[in-house]
Each structure stands twice: as C-alpha cells, then as structure tokens.
Amino acid sequence: MKKEFIKSIIVFFLLGIILTGCQKEADSPVENASSESEPASSDSNSESAESTDHTHNHNHIHDDEKQKEIYSGIFEDDEVEDRELSDWEGDWQSVYPYLLDGTLDGVLQKKAETKKDKTFEEYKEYYKVGYETDIERIVIKDNTITFYKNGKGKTGEYKYHGYEFLTYESGNRGIRYLFDLVREADGVPKYVQFSDHSIYPTKTEHYHIYFGDEDHVTLFNELDNWPTYYFSNLSGEGIAEEMNAH
Template sequence: MKKVLSCLLAVLLLSLPLSACGRQAPSTGGQAQQTSGPAPSGNDKKISIVATTFPQYDWVRQILGEEGKDVELTLLLDDGVDLHSYQPTMEDIAKISNCDMFLYVGGESDAWVDDALASATNKDMIVISLLEVLGDQAKEEEIVEGMEHTHEHGHEEILPQDIHDRSLSDWKGSWTTIEKTLESGELDDYIADQALENGVDFDAQKSVYAQRWKSNFAALTIADTSIDFGSASADYKYIGYKLVESDQGDSVWYGFEAENTVGDAPRYVAFSDHGAGETHDHEDDHDELAHYHMRYGNESFEALTAAEDWSPTFFSSDAEGSEISEAMAGHGHDDEGELDEHVWLSLKNAQAICTYLSGKLGSLDSQNSAAYTANAKAYNAELAGLDAAYQSAVDAAPCNVLLFGDRFPFRYLVDDYGLEYYAAFSGCSAETEASFETIVFLANKANELKLHDLMVIETSDQSIAKTIIENTQDKNQGILVMDSMQSVTAKDVSSGTTYLSVMENNLAVLKQALA
C-alpha cells in the first residue's frame, strides 16, 4: 500500500498547479467543508485545515467560531466509512499535501499518513496526532473476559516450497519437559500476563497450559536415530512432514515411526519447532532458548498432527527455570500492544485536546489567537458540564455493567466513570462473526447480571446481539445503540450533528442501559 500511495502522490503532485495551496474555491463535492465569509483578496489565501474524523473536525469548528472566516475546514471521512476501513483517494491526498494544518488520530489505522506527509507540498504544515497529544493518557487496546480474540503467536508464514525433510538428529540432545517449570511456579508471571491478555483468571490460564503441555515423559535423550524416554526407548525412521495452518500461525510437524522398541515406547512421534528444515538451527531460532514441541501416540502420524491444543514442550536439560520463564515471556509477542484509537469518546480527552488545538490554531492565525483561546475555554465548559452529567448518571444508576453484542470502542468512556463491560470484540477488531463460546458467555452474563438491554454501535446489523438474546433465559432483552461517531456523513454535518449532540444522545442511552 505504501508503494501505491507513493506512486499516486508522485503523479498527483506533478499535476497540481502551484497556486493550489488554499486559493481554489471551496469544493462542491461530497466532503464536508466549512468556509465562512468572503474569500480574501490579493495574495492572501484562506487557511486550509484537514481533519480525518468527525470529532476533530467539529472541535476545530467550535474553536474557530465566528473568527474562522478565513479558514477552509475539510472532513475527509464524511461518507460513512469508518477509520479502520478508510483509504485515501487522490483528492484526499491533494488536500492534505497543500493544507496548513492536518489532524489525524495516529493509530494503526492511519498507517497511510506517513507516506502522505512525506510527499506533501507544504513542508511548514502543522501536523497533529491525537494519540501524541494525549501521550501517556492513551490506552492500549484491551481484551476482557469472554471477548473474541485471535492470538498473534508471531510465527512467520511458512510456504510449502520452503519446507524440507529433516532427520531425528535435528533434535539431538537431552531435554526436559516444561511441566517442571510450570509446577515450580517460575512461570507464574508469564501465566498472569497471558491470563490478562486472554481475559481469564490465573487458575484458568494455568489449567490451559497444564493440559497443553501434559506429557508422560519428564525427560528425553535423542541420538541420531533413537529416543530414550527413560523407561523405554526406540529407533525411529523418518516418515514425512505436514504443514498445519491455524489462527496461531503456521507450523510444520515432522513424523517418525518406531522400528525397534524397548519397553512401552510410542510407535509414532512428531516434532515441531517452527522451523521448515534445511538450515534450521535450534540455537539461532529467533535468538530463543532451544525448545520444541513433541507429540506421541500409537494410532498414526496423521492423528498427531490433527490433535488440538496439545503440544508437550521440551527445553534443553541444562536450561534454568528462570531462563525458560524469560524465553516464554518473549516468545512470539510484540513489545507493545496496539493503542486504542477511539480517544474522542472521552469527554476528558476532548477537553485536553481542544485546549491543545486552540494553541495551535493561534500559532497559525495569530490575529485571532485570543478569540480561539476564549472559544476553546467556553467550549470546554460545555464539555466539562456534560462530563459531570455522565458521572452523576453513573453514580445514581443501580447497575454499572454494559454488555455489547458488537465491537467495543468505548473503553475511554467507561474508564472515565468506573463502568465495567463485556463485549464480543475489541474496538479495533476486524472480526465480524462471534464464536459459539463467545455467544454463550455473553448470554450467560446477561442472565447472571439480569440485564434488560444489550448494546451495539451505530454501524451494527445487530445480528450478534440478537443471537445472544436468543440464547438467554428470558429472550426478551432490548437492543440499545450508542454512537461511536465512526460513520458521521457530510449530510449529518449539514443537518446540525455536533460532537456534543452525539455525546448528549449517548448519555440518554447510557442512562437507559444502566437503569
């Protein structure tokens, strides 16, 4: 996508007239624009401001007030497409390239922005990222109990043409099961982190790992063609590999069949260490401590590769428990989580951002700087009043839990007022179908909490919420809609929709949900 945007920008910028920076008449196309007063004469030009999302656009509009007569304000996402699905058009790129101020959220959905800014004509542009303005107040995307969650294991995609046969000697050495470290408590910190990420309690997460890593063998010694299991041993011949694809990432399992056995050695064993053969080296595998997964049984190699959530795991016998714990903590995870982009759904964030915006607008238009400061102060008073009304409503409510049969972009809002919530998906999730487990969990929560209403966001088709209701005891809950302002259109703006009006409507819905 970056290469495509760069090429589009190159073609586009060559075709733009040098006078394009703010001198053109306001567009009569679909994008929402505010242009007040007569156009300046002579060499003066209108100040051009571009905002990607509606909340930014409306905040600037309120701060500009009547003094913004020489400002052309453009909302890019004005056709109902939300932030997570948006890709800029050539016209959008042109507007950004020549504008004096550009506002965007700054999360992963805005990955296209870097290329747009790198090729911008106006190198003096004021660029404002809402996440950067908030700094440490920005929150990571949250996964709560019961929420649909695809775990990013971090293993690279393995292509069939990259897979090569391997010999048993690739796993040569002395190995000890990870169960010993699990039982010692040295993995407790890792388990606690995973429990938090997966939205379950510590004991439940530990039970998952105990089952996943369960093995009949405490230690193994592997030679070139044989395995000593302690109480049994066998020679093994290689019988092939199988590529297994899953949501946790691709893996290749290598199968071996016993030829000569002593004792109760398994007939089949299968190994996976996320390598594809040829030049694979345990010691160099992503700089991780050497380890692998081994399944075993007497039915068939195919049965081993089809096993679900069972992967006995072995580390080098000389590895300390602390080393294993450290290796697991860094295994397949990014250092930082994805930031929750829906910062505008906090009235407290809105006040902080508006104060910042008024200063930047004043630096862009010093003649009206005092007016912008005054406008922002008056607007923040309205935001603070609504913020207080939210807190009063929550304090007076008999319930403090929301249940969304949908994506949940309201984390900033619920955190502001100490509310709890359950939801099918996180706010930035691209998922559209909830699993049976998620449906049942949310239905049981609705029963347990005796909730009379479920929630969705404005773009929902309500199908998941309806399915949850069908699985509750009473099957008569209502469905309430909270507006996350991710689908505001130019028509809505023309009809008088404002940030405050949406948040006031949301307060009315919240009161009903918590009643």
C-alpha cells in the same frame, strides 16, 4: 671574430641544456600529484564497505522479521524443507513440573497482561492441559530417542517419515515433522511428531512433541496437548526467561 662566433654558439648550446633541465624539474610535481590522489580511492573503498555493512544489516533485519513470521505460522509451502532427527538432538526436560510449581507464573502473567485474551487463571488451566505429560525427560542421539518416565528410560530407533502441514483456527499454519519406529521396542511409541516453529533444517532450542501407537493421522488431531521440552541444563528460571524472550 670567428672565435667570438664559436663562443656564442657554445654559450647558446649550454643555455639550451640548462633550460631543458629546468623544464624537466617543473614537470616532475605532476607525477607526485598523481600519486597523492590514491587516498581518495581508499575513501571510496571505505564508503563501499559501509554500504556493504548497511546491506548486511538490512538483510539481517529482514531475516529476523522472516523468522518471526515463520514462528507465527506465516510461510509459503515451497519454503518448507525436510529435516533430520539430529535437529532435535540433546538432553531435554519437560516444562510441566515448572508450570505446576509456579516457576512459570510470571510468563503467564505477562501473557495475560499483554494479550488480554485470557486471565492469568485461564492461561494456567490452558497450559496445564497443553504441557501435561508423564515423560519428564527425553534424550535424542543419532537415530534414537529415549523416553524417561519415573527416572527409567526406554529407547527406540526412529526413521524420518516426512512432514505435514496443519492449519489452525487462527488461520496460521504449523509443520509437524514425522518419525516412525524402525523396529518394535518395549515402552516406546511407534509414531513421533515434532513441532518447533521452524520449517527447515536448524538446531532447535525447544519443541512440542506428539507421540502414540495408532498412526500419524490420529496424532494430527491432537491440538490441545503438546508436551514441551527445553534443554535439561536450564533451570526453571532460565526456561521462563527463554519463554519471555518469545
């Protein structure tokens, strides 16, 4: 009787151990389920990345729109920054010869058809006055500007003088960046002004230049003649494409 009682206790004890083991096995899939939920977190990160890309693209579009406004002469005073001569560094050619030989006729025709404020012939005359110059090439390096006339270059060293706001008849504005000749040099102007539709430090792709020996104020009054320069490695057709892009 006593032996049977002891056997019953042993059987009951072993049964308890077996049931406990089964319970642990039943609990283990819950941990696996938790680990399998991680890809959802990855999807969340992807959504965040898409949101970031969208924000970046939106800002890029906003920047493009702002650049167009600045190019058109719409900006606030406190947006204007000083610039160094290195912004205009490079080897540049006048576009005036391409106007005279007809290379830019397509550009003028497009303007006439798009804006409808002047005929092609009127645009041609307008730009003849605007682009006219006898300086066929300009090379800017470090703090020096070399002006080429009839193939011969004259070099002067220049220092930054500041910038000036100009308001045009249309109501839009422009910025001219001013430079002074450091020491007198033969055959180069004492005063130089750049206008390239930008208002803060940036490498320019083309520019209008004004220069003379009187003073900067006199140059501010020059609104009809604005010799224009593009990189010398561009062909006339390449310059026309650049102009049409704007």
